[in-house]
Amino acid sequence: MAGKFELKKSKSGKFMFNLKAGNNQVILTSELYNEKAGAENGIESVRKNAGDDANYERKTSVKDEPYFVLKAANGQVIGSSEMYSSASAMENGIASVKANGPGAPVVDLTAKQ
Numbered sequence: 001m002a003g004k005f006e007l008k009k010s011k012s013g014k015f016m017f018n019l020k021a022g023n024n025q026v027i028l029t030s031e032l033y034n035e036k037a038g039a040e041n042g043i044e045s046v047r048k049n050a051g052d053d054a055n056y057e058r059k060t061s062v063k064d065e066p067y068f069v070l071k072a073a074n075g076q077v078i079g080s081s082e083m084y085s086s087a088s089a090m091e092n093g094i095a096s097v098k099a100n101g102p103g104a105p106v107v108d109l110t111a112k113q
């Protein structure tokens with residue numbers, strides 16, 4: 001099963017999206033946007049930038065857990081991953097974003113909220 005973007009509203013009323021893998025696990029979470037159009041532009045940015053390894057910044061949390069952020073060509077962060085248990089698990093997450101991001105359909109959950 002292919003991945004998908006889920007577009008939704010946060011509890012604060014702002015818009016955000018998650019990119020989910022085929023197994024329904026969240027592999028990338030966006031920042032919060034004031035407008036729905038901003039979140040939709042973020043999804044388009046993931047589609048454009050997910051395939052290029054240079055757009056991924058590999059990081060380590062204060063608890064020494066690996067994670068990554070996906071950046072646009074202008075250096076702005078588009079989304080970030082969960083915390084992973086190992087660097088290899090993080091690399092698998094990046095590979096999943098690369099595989100699912102460019103062609104994933106959008107499921108708009110904002111009307112249901």
